Amino acid sequence: MDQQAVLDLFRKSGALLEGHFRLSSGLHSNRYLQSALVLQYPEFADALGHALAARTQHMQPTVVLSPALGGIVIGQEVGRALGVRAVFAERQDGALVLRRGFTLDASDRVLVVEDVITTGGSTRETIAVAEACGALVTGAAAIIDRGSDPARLNLPMQALVRLEVPSYAPEACPLCAAGTPVVKPGSRAS
Numbered sequence: 001m002d003q004q005a006v007l008d009l010f011r012k013s014g015a016l017l018e019g020h021f022r023l024s025s026g027l028h029s030n031r032y033l034q035s036a037l038v039l040q041y042p043e044f045a046d047a048l049g050h051a052l053a054a055r056t057q058h059m060q061p062t063v064v065l066s067p068a069l070g071g072i073v074i075g076q077e078v079g080r081a082l083g084v085r086a087v088f089a090e091r092q093d094g095a096l097v098l099r100r101g102f103t104l105d106a107s108d109r110v111l112v113v114e115d116v117i118t119t120g121g122s123t124r125e126t127i128a129v130a131e132a133c134g135a136l137v138t139g140a141a142a143i144i145d146r147g148s149d150p151a152r153l154n155l156p157m158q159a160l161v162r163l164e165v166p167s168y169a170p171e172a173c174p175l176c177a178a179g180t181p182v183v184k185p186g187s188r189a190s
């Protein structure tokens with residue numbers, strides 16, 4: 001599955017919109033990305049899971065670890081395609097931890113899977129969860145890489161698509177300057 005095929009699935013399911021958007025942060029962008037919208041369709045989730053599995057099989061993971069909530073669905077699909085366990089870490093009092101009886105130990109080779117990697121901050125945090133259990137992290141993977149710095153991850157990283165999603169303060173927004181009307185994603189165009 002090449003970059004164009006992945007973006008087609010996102011566009012088809014409304015998971016990638018192009019225009020002029022006011023994001024929940026208050027910043028403006030010419031793109032809006034919501035991968036939950038593509039992953040709601042089982043055939044798309046399955047296809048993306050298989051595509052990431054094909055790119056990461058050589059890392060020989062024995063378990064997939066994802067950060068909740070965004071990483072859970074794609075982590076499950078990648079685990080299924082690889083035939084390995086899929087577990088997730090979630091926040092408790094601000095820190096990412098394993099709960100629900102999920103365990104990792106020194107016998108595990110961990111692949112960290114997320115839907116979207118932005119700065120790589122949550123990826124590093126998820127890697128630290130696995131390493132604290134004594135597990136070996138063999139790599140990281142995401143459907144979309146929004147511009148992380150692979151050098152800072154210090155691990156092999158695979159993404160199906162590299163896509164910039166610029167954001168601007170309203171007063172510095174070139175789309176506002178051009179007079180393009182701004183919309184809130186998810187609201188229906190009238």
Ligand SMILES: [Zn+2]
Pocket residue numbers: 020028029170173174175176177182
């Ligand atoms: Zn704007």
